[in-house]
Amino acid sequence: MFSKNTVYVKNIPIGGNNPIIIQSMTNTDTLDTESTIRQIIKLANAGAEIVRVSVRTLEDISSFKEICKNSSVPIVADIHFDYRVAIEAIKAGASKIRINPGNIGAKWKVQEVVKVAKEYNIPIRVGANSGSIKKEFENTSMPRYKALAESALQEVKIMEELEFEDIVISIKSTDAKENFLANKYISEKVPYPLHIGITEAGIYEDALVLSSAGLGALLLNNIGDTIRISIAGDPVKEVLVAKKLLTLLGFKKGPRVIACPTCARTEINVEELAIKVKEWTKNVDKSLNIAVMGCVVNGPGEAKHADIGIAGTKSGGAISINGEVVETVSYENLENTFKKYIDDLIK
Numbered sequence: 589m590f591s592k593n594t595v596y597v598k599n600i601p602i603g604g605n606n607p608i609i610i611q612s613m614t615n616t617d618t619l620d621t622e623s624t625i626r627q628i629i630k631l632a633n634a635g636a637e638i639v640r641v642s643v644r645t646l647e648d649i650s651s652f653k654e655i656c657k658n659s660s661v662p663i664v665a666d667i668h669f670d671y672r673v674a675i676e677a678i679k680a681g682a683s684k685i686r687i688n689p690g691n692i693g694a695k696w697k698v699q700e701v702v703k704v705a706k707e708y709n710i711p712i713r714v715g716a717n718s719g720s721i722k723k724e725f726e727n728t729s730m731p732r733y734k735a736l737a738e739s740a741l742q743e744v745k746i747m748e749e750l751e752f753e754d755i756v757i758s759i760k761s762t763d764a765k766e767n768f769l770a771n772k773y774i775s776e777k778v779p780y781p782l783h784i785g786i787t788e789a790g791i792y793e794d795a796l797v798l799s800s801a802g803l804g805a806l807l808l809n810n811i812g813d814t815i816r817i818s819i820a821g822d823p824v825k826e827v828l829v830a831k832k833l834l835t836l837l838g839f840k841k842g843p844r845v846i847a848c849p850t851c852a853r854t855e856i857n858v859e860e861l862a863i864k865v866k867e868w869t870k871n872v873d874k875s876l877n878i879a880v881m882g883c884v885v886n887g888p889g890e891a892k893h894a895d896i897g898i899a900g901t902k903s904g905g906a907i908s909i910n911g912e913v914v915e916t917v918s919y920e921n922l923e924n925t926f927k928k929y930i931d932d933l934i935k
């Protein structure tokens with residue numbers, strides 16, 4: 589959304605003024621074509637707009653070809669070490685490849701990959717992560733974030749020397765602050781779109797908090813064009829968290845349920861009702877702020893900016909639209925009536 593350049597991954601624009609793109613990665617065996625295709629369908633249904641698949645050796649290529657053919661979303665081939673795998677992955681239908689020119693080896697090999705990428709008109713993702721800081725920057729007085737960004741810039745330079753600028757840069761660290769500073773540094777130096785993520789963020793809860801803090805800081809500073817939340821386990825969770833993060837930060841359309849934290853004044857079961865509202869609206873793809881507040885003392889005021897809200901009263905609830913009370917309801921009718929108003933707004 590915030591870089592100067594835009595690249596296209598098949599029909600999906602990344603960068604410029606385009607929406608931030610959600611990515612994830614399969615964790616099935618690439619040779620198991622069926623399971624991988626099944627997982628891609630699940631990821632796409634959950635909201636992934638691009639999916640990355642590891643292509644480890646030439647042996648994976650025929651399965652990878654089938655995978656690309658059967659995917660409704662563009663597939664990125666994740667390649668390490670072997671330039672021939674990168675070339676074959678492009679020919680097999682990859683819409684973008686991720687390589688690390690540093691580990692592809694001799695320049696002529698990178699050049700061969702670039703030649704085919706140009707021919708097939710597909711972008712290349714390059715970059716660095718905390719595990720691939722260049723040796724010359726290690727053990728120097730240079731701060732680690734800068735060493736990380738400079739390592740990525742070296743990869744970018746290799747591509748530029750080959751007159752290839754259809755690139756996306758990715759810099760990832762396991763440390764949220766280092767990740768933030770490195771991405772900020774590079775975003776000020778080059779116009780290429782940035783793929784952001786906190787690498788190896790851990791299991792669900794840790795990844796959720798770390799990625800929200802680390803990527804949230806970047807996004808709120810207008811940095812990041814495509815996003816992956818790294819979570820150990822089912823990648824569908826990565827997509828759901830990414831979607832949630834983008835919606836709650838206002839970068840993606842979708843419902844937001846505002847709910848008060850409850851206190852001694854609470855007249856209704858706020859948590860239970862908020863959970864129900866989330867369930868009723870989970871497939872809504874337009875922006876809608878819905879407030880569930882425990883009482884009328886602070887509730888209506890705090891919910892004034894919501895499209896629709898309910899505040900608990902002594903006998904039930906007061907429903908408001910754009911801050912104006914439109915109906916007061918008894919406990920018995922509270923849920924049904926509130927749902928009816930929400931459904932009308934969705935329509």
Ligand code: SF4
Pocket residue numbers: 848849850851852853854855881882883884885886887
């Ligand atoms: S809205 Fe009312 S019930 Fe909820 S936290 Fe505020 S004062 Fe308490």
